Amino acid sequence: MLLQQRLSPFDWKSFVRRYALTLGILALIVAVQTLLLFFSIKLSFTIPIIVGLVAAGWYGGRGPGIFLAFLIALISASSTPPAPGTTQSEWLFAQISNFALMIFIVFVISERKLLGSKAREAGERYEKLFQNNPFPMWIYDLETLRFLAVNEAATVVYGYSSDEFLKMTVKDIRPEEEIPALLDDLGKTDPQATQGPALWKHRRRDGAVIDVEITSDGLLYEGRSARRVLANDVTERLRAEKELRDSETQFRTLAETASDAIITIDESGSMSFANAGAARMFGYSEIEMIGQNVTMLMPEQKRGQHHDGFSRFLKTGQRNISWKSVELPGRHKNGSEIQLELSFAEYNKDGKRCFTSVIRDITERKKAEESLARSAAIIASSDDAIIGETLEGIINSWNPGAERIFGYSAAEAIGKNLLMLCPPERASEEGEILSKIARGEYVNNVETVRVCKDGTFVDVSVTLSPISDSNGKIIGASKIARDITESKRVKDELQRLNAELEQRVVERTIELQSVNRELESFSYSVSHDLRAPLRAMDGFSLALVEDYGGRLDDAGKNFLNRIRIASQQMSRLIDDLLSLSRVTRSEIRHAEVDLSSITKEIVERLGEVQPRKGSVFDVQDDIKVYGDERLLRIALENLLNNAWKFTSKTDKPQISFKRVSKNNGNSIYCVSDNGAGFDMKYADKLFGAFQRLHSTNEFDGTGIGLATVQRIINRHGGRIWAEGEVGKGAAFYFTI
Amino acid sequence: MKWVRAPLFISRFNYMDGKTILVVEDNPDDEALMLRALRKNGIANEIVVAHDGVEALDYLFGEGQYAGRDAEEVPELVLLDLKLPKVDGLDVLRRLRDDDRTKYVPVVVLTTSSEQRDIVESYHLGANSYVTKPVDFVEFMEATRQLGTYWLLLNRSVNVA
Numbered sequence: 006m007l008l009q010q011r012l013s014p015f016d017w018k019s020f021v022r023r024y025a026l027t028l029g030i031l032a033l034i035v036a037v038q039t040l041l042l043f044f045s046i047k048l049s050f051t052i053p054i055i056v057g058l059v060a061a062g063w064y065g066g067r068g069p070g071i072f073l074a075f076l077i078a079l080i081s082a083s084s085t086p087p088a089p090g091t092t093q094s095e096w097l098f099a100q101i102s103n104f105a106l107m108i109f110i111v112f113v114i115s116e117r118k119l120l121g122s123k124a125r126e127a128g129e130r131y132e133k134l135f136q137n138n139p140f141p142m143w144i145y146d147l148e149t150l151r152f153l154a155v156n157e158a159a160t161v162v163y164g165y166s167s168d169e170f171l172k173m174t175v176k177d178i179r180p181e182e183e184i185p186a187l188l189d190d191l192g193k194t195d196p197q198a199t200q201g202p203a204l205w206k207h208r209r210r211d212g213a214v215i216d217v218e219i220t221s222d223g224l225l226y227e228g229r230s231a232r233r234v235l236a237n238d239v240t241e242r243l244r245a246e247k248e249l250r251d252s253e254t255q256f257r258t259l260a261e262t263a264s265d266a267i268i269t270i271d272e273s274g275s276m277s278f279a280n281a282g283a284a285r286m287f288g289y290s291e292i293e294m295i296g297q298n299v300t301m302l303m304p305e306q307k308r309g310q311h312h313d314g315f316s317r318f319l320k321t322g323q324r325n326i327s328w329k330s331v332e333l334p335g336r337h338k339n340g341s342e343i344q345l346e347l348s349f350a351e352y353n354k355d356g357k358r359c360f361t362s363v364i365r366d367i368t369e370r371k372k373a374e375e376s377l378a379r380s381a382a383i384i385a386s387s388d389d390a391i392i393g394e395t396l397e398g399i400i401n402s403w404n405p406g407a408e409r410i411f412g413y414s415a416a417e418a419i420g421k422n423l424l425m426l427c428p429p430e431r432a433s434e435e436g437e438i439l440s441k442i443a444r445g446e447y448v449n450n451v452e453t454v455r456v457c458k459d460g461t462f463v464d465v466s467v468t469l470s471p472i473s474d475s476n477g478k479i480i481g482a483s484k485i486a487r488d489i490t491e492s493k494r495v496k497d498e499l500q501r502l503n504a505e506l507e508q509r510v511v512e513r514t515i516e517l518q519s520v521n522r523e524l525e526s527f528s529y530s531v532s533h534d535l536r537a538p539l540r541a542m543d544g545f546s547l548a549l550v551e552d553y554g555g556r557l558d559d560a561g562k563n564f565l566n567r568i569r570i571a572s573q574q575m576s577r578l579i580d581d582l583l584s585l586s587r588v589t590r591s592e593i594r595h596a597e598v599d600l601s602s603i604t605k606e607i608v609e610r611l612g613e614v615q616p617r618k619g620s621v622f623d624v625q626d627d628i629k630v631y632g633d634e635r636l637l638r639i640a641l642e643n644l645l646n647n648a649w650k651f652t653s654k655t656d657k658p659q660i661s662f663k664r665v666s667k668n669n670g671n672s673i674y675c676v677s678d679n680g681a682g683f684d685m686k687y688a689d690k691l692f693g694a695f696q697r698l699h700s701t702n703e704f705d706g707t708g709i710g711l712a713t714v715q716r717i718i719n720r721h722g723g724r725i726w727a728e729g730e731v732g733k734g735a736a737f738y739f740t741i
Numbered sequence: 742m743k744w745v746r747a748p749l750f751i752s753r754f755n756y757m758d759g760k761t762i763l764v765v766e767d768n769p770d771d772e773a774l775m776l777r778a779l780r781k782n783g784i785a786n787e788i789v790v791a792h793d794g795v796e797a798l799d800y801l802f803g804e805g806q807y808a809g810r811d812a813e814e815v816p817e818l819v820l821l822d823l824k825l826p827k828v829d830g831l832d833v834l835r836r837l838r839d840d841d842r843t844k845y846v847p848v849v850v851l852t853t854s855s856e857q858r859d860i861v862e863s864y865h866l867g868a869n870s871y872v873t874k875p876v877d878f879v880e881f882m883e884a885t886r887q888l889g890t891y892w893l894l895l896n897r898s899v900n901v902a
Contacts, residue, residue, distance in 0.1 A: 541770030576876035
């Protein structure tokens, strides 16, 4: 088709028509000539020929016109013989000049025709351009401001018909408030200048104001000074732009004020946007974050994982975390870890992929969840019944403990009234408890009886605390009921056993007291009665010597002397035994005791009673213990008396009392001497009553002193032991 | 302790005075030794021996076998054993102190007991002195001598009569 059109520019129909027209005109001319000849109208042949030529040149164009002129010239030459008196050449000349004249006419006419049609085409084109322009256009008179022409688009956009427009001025399509600006603008404008584009507000027929971008230029229209205006309705575009701006502002504000962190990263992972929430959450300022890699906000051990996952996603699009919501740890600037919940979105910006994440700090929520889970676990695992109830006594929660104790399952219990657990005679209790709760009081460990599903009774200890809603209004109670059947039984049993024990203690005490009394009276008898015969033996022996000495020989006197010594020895034994028994029986009264000063007193008295030269005493100061002063004094007296006694045959006697060391926090005290000492073989015999390692001849004694010391130390919870070597001395160690 | 020999004039002084010493002692051996010690120390006062608490009280208040004795005639010194048949020494002491006539008689508890509670109780009931009888007769003699010196010679008692 296209090819055909291009190859066939020649319009056959027009060609035929135009030549046919030429032939018709010729026929017409011939006919007119013939008619003129026929009617003998004396009219020049010239006029029809000229008319014919003009018509052919106008309507047929140049070709047909020349063709007609040629035909006419042929006819004329053939039908017109040379006029008389003229030569052949004159005729020929006349014929040729006629022909030339005709050709000239044709040329002039066809050229004129051609020019006219070109001008018309240009006008039409312009008209089309104006009319069919998609933008509203109009021309208005600069003086009257009246519309001179409007195009189709203007009628569509403004809602006025073309006729209506032509009755209006340009002021009529302006909102009132724009008119002064318009007039002002018109006054300043050079009528010929091209203006715009400039933004104006126009009013449509329906009153709506639109934004238009106006471009105008000056022209002469139908002889009048006018302006041609092209209006571009940009209302939509401006609205869209504004919406975009608004939306941008809105989202920026949203991002800035959001408590969540919002962070955008590019493909390299570096942050291109971080909001104030992000700064708050991670502790970095926005400036510190922008441009940095987002891994700075992750715990170190998670960074590699992020890197791998992110690069895999960039390559393959494979996501291994949910983009809707994923919980990951983050890292605060101060190094602490924060629990985060993240969601992601991807978008394109200038051809580059960007990823935005909205991040929420769920550390607190996590904690709350954990604590809630713990509480729930505690409640679930509790042996106690934990029951929630409304102020009306309706059960609204029921843990497994409650099921175990009362037998009802949660499904059976929830929604029921707590009265179902009350034995009828205790029905009023619940009401009282609930009214206490309603007043905000707590109910602690009230022991009562409840009835189980199977009708059995259970002893429970009930504790209730009020539950408030977020406004502080009491809406119910949490009740903890402990099954105390067993503990009650145990308690009763314990009480019974305690009572038994107390009874037994009383009995035993009475027994002990009577034994003690017996012992006391025994000691009393010993002290009193055993000594009387000894005194008699001694006294009468002496009386014998004194009164009858003259009749006794030395042997006899010796015997009497032995009787006296024996009785005195026995008296000492009795004394020591009594002392030992007193030490055992007497009550211990604890107080701080200064062993050092007691030792010094004893040593001083020893020096007075049995003075000896060259003895060295070494007593450490400030040895203080907590114990019974009277008993400890007896112990030290015994130990120091021993030391004194067994150093009586030593050259340079040395006796010392000191604290030697601390053993497991217990001090060890030591009384030592450089006296006769003892063989360690017999160390275990030292502390037995009546045990002696030396004969009375060597060193006087009853063998009860160390037994007494041991009793005293033992009664203080301490321990005593001895170390010694024959001839080198002895050391007695004790703890208290 | 210094050995001091008994001055002879004590006996003369006491003899002249003629006041009585009441010895309350149930053990005949102790009684004999006591008397021996007193005599050996030259104490020549009249010595009355009561062998139990009842006898002692009878003597002091002129009752029983001592009915008719003038109870106003109080002894110069009472040497009182504690462990006595019938009425024990502490009871005798209590009765003695309860009575106006004998309230101020010097009473020396002379006993074998060295029990703390006996000592405390004796003083509590108003004993003037508490002496443990030594087994060694030499010591006993010395104790008796010193008691005599102090109570019969140095000490001045309330003269109730």
